[in-house]
Amino acid sequence: MHILGIAFDISLQISWQPSRTTKSIGSCGKWQVARAANRASFEQALASVREESVNAANRLMAEPVQKWARHAFEPSLKADHVSNNMSECFNSWIREDRDKPILQLLENFRRKIMIRLSEKWAEADKLNDTITPYAKENLTMNEKEARKLQVLHGRGRWYETLDQAGVKILVNIEDGTCDCGMWQMTGLPCMHAIAVFMYNREYAHDHVHWYYSKEAWKMTYDGNINPIPDESRWPEFEPQNIPNIEPPMKKTKVGRPKKKRTRAPDEPRAPNATFSKRCSLCNKLGHNRATCPSKGNDQLQKEKQLQKEKQLLRMSQKHQHTGLLHMWDALVLQINNLQLQLGPTTMNAAQAGLP
Template identity: 30%
Template structure:
């Protein structure tokens, strides 16, 4: 834990568990998601989080900090200390992902660029792994909406499209959902006092290490559970391809629908770039490996071509260290600090305190217990017809109702203008003085 104040950023406290820090280093994935969320208690603060991915593509929290506000200075302080703990130099090949994806879809919505087809084209541009596929998808987007195409071109493609990724992150993750998952797990503790909140996070991290360790003990094989599932699916797709060897360590792999790529096993590359981005051998590579084995050449199994970050041994090493336990407050030693640490200033927020997470424009409101009334037809409580309510009902007819003018409805009441609405019974005409 580190505490700082009077440094132009207000009060800040940073925490990292040594077990998670050491586990992240042996995970071999230089990839982190960064995000911030707010506290709900009496003293409003922001929680900055760094979350990575383990060998099973599960969330792996690395560090978190409680700051007074989510500003550039607080993020700079947080990331500098993170770099010192992870021993990152100026030339480190590290990849960070943030909530930039939340800025694309809302902007499209605000500019009235709506439609599933347009959204699908944007995602196709992001999922494209080659430059040719990326350019084709961008051309299709331009044909549909030139204004949206111009706006999207202003964003560097290196930050959101797989076709421009360099492959050093060992993942093709496009969303920052790993931080959203962690923020959702600690939501119940965000309205508690600061020490109770920090204890809530520590106990959650202790629990997740034990739960994942039990899953690791059940696993058999060379790869993690998720990596095994992904590779088996790739093998199924590779059965539809035919590889042809050119004698120089390269293979031409093609399918019946003109899907043809070049594989170089010596350089561990494929022109589809899936292997380069994810470090998983693609279906073209698997087909080439099978062809090499069928021809009697010495080649490792398909599992041996997967990057070590997805190995079961790496997954086990990440969860080998455990978080130390802490005694209760009555067992805490008294501090010899010469000054008293006072509580932070209480900032009274304007309006009702917010309890729910700020949701993006494109996020569905799936956490509510009430059903939405959108697109539901209104039913009249008098005549039971749809399309209007009882206030605008004109007696169109229905069960137990008489819709014709001049007929009584109840005790002496009629709907016709100028007719009596007294207590007498009968079909009276105009009132007689």
């Protein structure tokens, strides 16, 4: 079993993502197309994208579907990843090392992977179950949904499942396939398959693909990486017939280099830790007036309005006052000037009719 080979196949499978070239398609329509696990839902989702934009649908379909649409993935791979979150995770994992010189970068990678392999191996070794926690969680989730399904069966391999809305999905228990597409694609029984197992009083656990077994999990992290001695202890190296490798051409891209990983379309946004916002409605921290929980609160709105009006009044009074003072000062100055020009006896402030 070549786990690495499979990982490579999976990485080829998701070599193209709808988000990369079809940003202009609004909403998450294109993701529904990519995520559809069977032909029928795929066609349906594609039709709704086409309704929104014929161009967008054409651009999606210009790429071979087996590269990005779940329903067309190779079922033997047992992988349903439609995003490249895996590489984004890796990117974020190596974030501090990315700007390091090459030797230091490789050394830091080696350390990280050395520790990761042993930690994950120990985690798998300690596991008190026959399947991985991921598979277990998935089963539990599907079991909940399976309880809502009705199973009908005559004889033979085909089982009919009906949900509460009356939607019919067929399960082939011998081939391990389901109309919904997920069982054969992931190797984890979908809710329909689980409903059939419940009906037959079988354990869904026993029908999980070997890839999710404790054994396979341990094998994934079985490899070992040894520490490398310090550079001063490296053996002498005489390069012979080895071409001189020049550093790669440096291409400078526009804008600040991006370090943050790209989030999945349905992933919540990262919490903003650099500043806290204060609401101008209720004056509390943590939200703004658009998302204020007391927005509908009429009393608060009225009080706020009243406060604003009072403040405006105070401000205008102050302005009037200072305005008058300025005028008075200017008049006195003018009178003084006149007095200087005409002489002190001809005119004074009282004669000018001023207070």
